[in-house]
Amino acid sequence: GGTTRDDVAQQASASAAAPASSAAADPNAPLKAGLKIAFLPKQVNNPYFTIADAGGIEAAKEFGGEGKEVGPSEASASSQVSYINTLIQQKQDAIVISANDPNAVVPALKQAKDAGIKVVSYDSDTAPEGRDLFVNQASAEDLGRTEVQLLAEQIGHKGKIAILSATPNATNQNTWIEFMKDELTKPEYKDMELVKVAYGNDEDQKSFTETQGLLRAYPDLAGIISPTTVGIAAAARYLSDSKFKGKVKLTGLGTPNQLRKFVKDGTIDGFELWSPGDLGYLACYAAAALASGQITGAEGDTFKAGKLGEYTVGAKGEVLLGKPTVFTKDNIDDFDF
Amino acid sequence: MADSPPPVLALREVSKSFGAVRALREVSLSLIAGEALALAGENGAGKSTLVKILSGVHRPDAGRLLLDGEPVEFHGPADAQAAGVAVIYQEPTLFPDLTVAENIFMGRQPRGRLGRIDRRAMRAQAAALFTRLGVPLDPEQPARGLSIADQQLVEIAKALSRDARVLIMDEPTAALSGNEVTRLFGVARSLREQGCAVLFISHRLDEIFDLCQRVTTLRDGGHVADDRIADIIPDDLVRRMVGRELGALFPKQDAVPGEVALQVRRLTREGVFTDVSFEVRRGEIVALAGLVGAGRSEVARAVFGVDRWDAGSVQVGGRALRPGSPAASMALGLALVPEDRRQQGLVMELSIERNIALAGLAEVRHGPLISRAAERVRAADWAQRLQLRHRSLADAVDVLSGGNQQKVVLAKWLARQPSVLIVDEPTRGIDVATKAEVHRLLSELAVGGIAVLMISSELPEVLGMADRVLVMREGRLVAEIPRGTATEETVMAAATGIGGGGA
């Protein structure tokens, strides 16, 4: 009788009961000055995170704290862990992390919490025991379903569709894709068929050739959803000078600056995204609020996030940024990120 | 010869040391147009080092290099070549991946328009060279897989193709048999008569006396003597080289042949040799003679298990041998001293002692671990018996002179005390004194009950050592000649298939 899955499950449920938050929150405690807040994105040199973390660092300036961005150049969990360790050594007040692997970072994050460091996850959540708060860009469910709705309208609720995702292990994309599949089971999509989920590994060139492959394999494809900024840009690039331009609809998550050209030349009718900058901004305030004892991360706690106004901690320690913006050629020029 | 024109190429008080080893001490020598100079000396005397200085590979620590009487400095082989010096190095330096023709003309290929290499012309010129040397090598054949002898022949062709003013040959004949040698000498003489200066190195004295007019002798890196060949006899030369009298060269003791130790039946390797059958008895030394390329080495390799064979069988001490496994052969007491010491005999980067231990790692073990002491003892013992000239047993073998490297290979296999010993060109590049020593060793071993199969291209050696001579031609065993009737004539006739002999 060795250690099996079930034993572990039991132990887990036994220990799970413990209350989430310990000390009581003091809503009117002021934000401490000189808070040291570190942003640990999935990957540095990734435009999306560069914007988000810039937003966060700006927020830190506002309340007189110091924010910084550190992180690996390849999106891998193990390398993120070494950064967590160093942040512990550096005695940061809070870590704001977007996890490459929700579980792999947990042991390290627990150490951080033991060392009295507040942990906020943003963009991509860690397992709950790893963080105090998760600042969610948009509810996974919303995203998944709206993507499908967007595409459905563009292709008139009819035809084969494919998904071009990031890596097979990308947590966010995988949850979103689940909701997309669920959405597709609804009657109004009975004429739409999801033929394939392809993976571009968030590499421009791989995504590019994957798109190519999709169209070779399914010449009658009606539309593609690419819920990743890298993927959609590459796909748009391929479509824009192929014979499929305008015929095969493309939507997903992307930044206006990457896609403006393609929205204008008709390759893309519409896509959506939240404001990465605001995401970082909010995450930073949340971290500060935690570190200053304004909130503990318990459901119902409220805190002020500078220009974004007041936010309330929801269930499972989540804070929701808001609804994502849908970009079309009518509004795209109002945005620059 | 004060009034004669200045030597084409000359060394004056040249010294060269490698770390602690003083390879050359104030050596002088002159190469004169239209004359062949021999360079004699024991293994490690400094001959090849001197050659490498003449060819710009090494730079002298002290002393001068004169070209037509003018001091020159060679910064590399290219300079020497530009000055008209062509060299055949002791160890072949071929490009295995390129064809024989390209090997010969590398860097000097005949060119057509746009600097395009004219392959047809190149092939033709190469073929011409080989006809001149009388060897049927295919210019288009890749150099990889050429036997050591064939490689040597390509080297010779390479040097000749440079129609140089100075032709330097460092033991070009070591791997060759009578025919090639005669041919080579023919060509060398005609070059000399055309006014080319020749430097010739060999441990076969008869060759020196055959080809050269003068001889310069080195001992321990020092200059010993300059003689006109006409004025001396071989014994004088030996005395100068060794510094003492030397006994008979081939002290072959007779041994009573015991039971069969090695039995080869109908052995065939398609494309290489066919239907070879013979046996070697304990106490016997059997020589395997033949022309270069007759396939003797191939037979040896197959018997030892390096190459697989397609048909036939081999028995050692009555036990059948598993094909294609040297390890298995060694377990049955077989040993092979291969013909190509650098490729097959030695691990150049390893030390002398480790090379000697390599074939008997099991014997220098102490529990699971290697005992350096045992290793050292094993090496020191044989280094002493073979008069190995070395600085430290921990030196890499690649700093040893050619002949001394050959001794290490011998030591490596003799140290195993095999019951059947196959030696392929065992004395290739070994000096007179040590050659005598090796021969004494071989016949001692035979007397001690070991069966010895000796492949050699050197007829005197064959005739001197062998109880029986087997002759191969074109991959077949064509004759078996007992010691009594074995003479230059009978063996050559069999080997060439001219004037009776074999089929």
Next chain:
Amino acid sequence: MPADRFSLLRRWEGLILILLVAVTTWASLGVDGFANSSNVSFLLLDVTEIALMALTMTLVIVAAEIDLSVASTLGLSCAVLGWLWNAGLPIEAIMPICLVAGALCGALNGFLVTRLGLPSLAVTIGTFALYRGLAYVILGDQAVADLPPAYTSLATATLGPIPVVTLLVAVLAVLFVVILHATALGRAIVALGSNEEAAYFAGIRVKRIRFWLFVASGAMAALASLVFTFRYASARADNGGGLELAVIAAVLLGGVSIFGGRGTLPGVLAAVLLLGVVRNALILADVANEVLNFVTGLLLVASVLAPNLGAVWRRRTSPPLEGSLEGKSAL
């Protein structure tokens, strides 16, 4: 070992060791948070997998072969672990299965290289993709996280500042040092790596040894995968991607000749630590990631450049061919 090269090797290892000491002292004085014990133990923990795989990789490279598929083998073994764990097998049964799986991966490499005579670089580039791919086939996009705490905590546990797994590494390191430098097998490996034909003529079972080296390399990758999985409490198909370059970099930095026949394990182990320390220290000092890559690169080049510049200098005064006569050192 030849006198001249021996001293060069010594110089090389010496160089790495000196660098290691220098960097460590600089870090412990100049970088706060470096010297503290939790960081030290983390540092040691962080190089575990690389150290493990470097042990076998050293032997493989000394034998003039290379194994680019180690990281993928690690990933495959992780996938197997996660898959079987989901299937409800006890972890004690899974671990040996993983090791076998790794060994089999190595065996395939070995077979293709020794029996079909394919270049190991080509083969392991192929299996590099194959094994990673199989990992995805087996575990797909799942991440298995609910691994037994007993093991996950053991993987990160420490005795004083020394992680438990580091002891494992130490034991294996000693074993491999002895094998390579003091046993007949080690001699055989060096010999066949330096001149295969001569080794074969000396009755060394060249192919057999090479084959088992690949098997060992695979099994070791699997062992590393166990440490990796438990350490991060997460079994995924993409675990350890890109580690192969890190391992090879460490081995080369340790002074092993890519052409075989030359190299020592102490040097390699020192190199592994050196790379670890540098990474850790620079990250602590808030050095940007790009600079980190840059430094790693420079380190690699410089460590070889230093002794060689010396050699180049000596070449001015002595023969152009000194030492380069065995054809390899021109590389």
Next chain:
Amino acid sequence: MTITAKRPGATLRDSGRGLVERVARVRELGIVVALAVLFGVTGAVNPEFLGLDSLRDILLNSAIIAMLAVGQTLVVITRNVDLSVSSVVGLSAFGGALVLADNPGLPIVVVIAGCVLLGAACGAINGLLVGAAKVPALVATLGTLYAFRGIDYAWAGGRQVNAADMPDSFLSLGSRPVLGVPLLALAAIAVLLAVGWMLRNLRSGRELYAIGSNPAAAVLAGIPVRKRVITAFVASGALAGLAGAMWAARFGTVDAAAATGKELDVIAAVVVGGVAIFGGSGTVYGAALGALLLTGISSALAVLRVDALAQTAINGALIIAAIVLDRLLALRVAAALRRRRYRDAR
């Protein structure tokens, strides 16, 4: 009357010119067969695969890798290797794109030339490290692989250049066909033929083979080894630089991570193409075919609707299948030749 042994070498001369043998001697035979099989099978299953657009895409995809493989071959032939190509491509791609984005007025030729020069400079660094300072190529270029990429990241600082930022005249290079064949492919083919010709017909070309085949002997033969090796690296670097420009034009969105990890694809192409990794033999044509085969495989997998998760595995399996096939063919041929020699010998 000449007295000599008849032996394999000799018989080769008369029997050796047979057509069978000459065909058999072609090292690239195996890979050509592999290619035929791949296209045959895939085309049979899905004719779309042999359609013009599809072929055009495959050509385009292989063009860049092929270009790099040609450069890599030059280096590998000399018994060296250049792992840093991917970083050079990234650097040049990003550099070129950035310059174009920041000053759109700049004539494109200038930018491309700049990319080539940048690449050549990187190549020169490698060349000096290996040729002059005698750092083993693998170590040197593994080092510069990190170093160049580091510079790339530092330069980019998280910035990304998008298609929108670059002039269409440049981007169109990435896909514009000339007489039906994509420009990039034409460029690659031109380079291929040029280099192939030089390697076969120029002294300097043959000397590269000599160096890789036996470096010590090369020195003794008076070949300027150092110079040749450095040249090979510079050439490889320059081609990588050009490939970088092509990359930017083709993919439009470029950041510092462009082409990361491609070095393995290139080496794979070279090795699959039958270039001996320890130097001295192999041709650029083989390497290019290798590139074509590898890209062909991945396109085929997509067309055959293989499950995304299984693609990597099958890809690897096919690579191995290809080299095994190549090897087995070679062995058969060798055996056949030995038997022929044997027959002729009697």
